Amino acid sequence: MAKIFYTADWHLGSSKVLEVYNRPFKSAEYMNKILVKNCNLYAPEKSDIVIHVGDFACFKKDRDDYGLSETPNNFVKLLRANFINIEGNHDSHNKVKSIGRYMRTSLGPFVDVSVGHYPSSDPKAEGTFRKGDIRLCGHVHNNWKYFFDKDHLVLNVNVGVDVWDFRPISEDELVSCIRKFMNLNKPKEN
Numbered sequence: 001m002a003k004i005f006y007t008a009d010w011h012l013g014s015s016k017v018l019e020v021y022n023r024p025f026k027s028a029e030y031m032n033k034i035l036v037k038n039c040n041l042y043a044p045e046k047s048d049i050v051i052h053v054g055d056f057a058c059f060k061k062d063r064d065d066y067g068l069s070e071t072p073n074n075f076v077k078l079l080r081a082n083f084i085n086i087e088g089n090h091d092s093h094n095k096v097k098s099i100g101r102y103m104r105t106s107l108g109p110f111v112d113v114s115v116g117h118y119p120s121s122d123p124k125a126e127g128t129f130r131k132g133d134i135r136l137c138g139h140v141h142n143n144w145k146y147f148f149d150k151d152h153l154v155l156n157v158n159v160g161v162d163v164w165d166f167r168p169i170s171e172d173e174l175v176s177c178i179r180k181f182m183n184l185n186k187p188k189e190n
Helices: 016-021 028-042 075-080 171-184
Strands: 003-008 049-052 082-085 102-107 111-117 134-137 146-150 153-158
Touching: 003 028, 003 171, 016 028, 028 075, 102 171, 153 171
Parallel strands: 003 049, 049 082, 111 134, 134 153
Antiparallel strands: 102 111, 146 153
């Protein structure tokens, strides 16, 4: 049976991301290898699905950062699982096919889940979620793992590698984490 995993913000080829987000890799090339290796370790089956929620790779010159000289699709070919990319702000020039800016899905018992690169609080996310959603996102790197957007009543969960030990997170793990977050934030009964 296929297992589904989520991840975001790989930024393959970017040495700048190592500095800005204090990633523990000696080089961008080494980071690339570890991210691919971890993905194959956690999602090893051809039937598995990895949904990458934006900013897969930096290709050639991307915002003052010299990224990969080889096509990022070569890295997609190294992944054992089926790969789905949702477009992030660094994906427009990297030649990796994206399914679009967002998708809707269910996640175990949570039937109304939006998935998109930007958290609900970012104006660029407008139109990609509904009030009361659970939102799986990236873009914020190591700023937070969970964020409840009170303006939109949306629980945002960052699926980016910077907060999940540089690996994809499974659907089951996400359900467990969301339940834990909801239990911790339940109003106390008197």
